[in-house]
Amino acid sequence: MHKFGPDPNKAFPNGKIPSLCYIKNVITRPNIIVGDYTYYDDNEGAENFEKHVTHHYDFIGDKLIIGKFCAIAKGVEFIMNGANHRMCSATTYPFNIMGNGWEKAAPESDDLPLKGDTVVGNDVWIGQNVTVLPGVHIGDGAIIGANSVVSKDVLPYHIVGGNPVKIIRKRFDDETIEFLLNLKWWDWSAEKIFNNLEILCSGDISKIKTLK
Secondary structure, rough: EEEEEEOOOOOOOOOOOOOOHHHOOOOOOOEEEEEEOEEEEOOHHHHHHHHHEEEEOOOOOOEEOOOOOOOEEOOOEEEEEHHHHOOOOOOOOOHHOOOOOHHHHHOOOOHHHOOOOOOOOOOOOOOOHHHHHHOOOOOOEEOOOOEEEEOEEOOOOOEEEOOEEEEEEEEOOHHHHHHHHHHOOOHHHHHHHHHOHHOOOOOOOHHHHHOO
């Protein structure tokens, strides 16, 4: 333990919970970028988070970017742009990857529906067995219900669920959401977070609005 909480540079911050891993300390792919304190929890091997980022190929160049203090439950899958097939032709079948002369049908990059980077904000909670499709942006403070398929962007501090996801409700009113987005508590020092933990974890929104 650091003076003001767990060490963000340790893979397993709490020896009593071996299923919980700080992702940034176990990833090896340069095209996956994860902030401090974001964890993946899986008793079948949280250190294997990268296995849950699929169809992710260097030659495409898309990135998975996840912010700080996110909580990601087991069974998540981030499907990246390499899963896309050509849809502008008579067939979507990827003949070229089978080899044996079929390479001549390789698609041009413009033929593939590439949707850019997948971006998860800060303080996002992603429930168990969620699938996130390519190019989706999930806003700060959002909650994704278990078993959901995230096929479109999710607004900050909104709760969504379903296949495809639909808005269930906002977590707070618009004024509070704007306050929290401007507060950006996740960028505070470890000391400042430690000294304000009780308020950050309080259900009394009036207390939260005293923070600066």
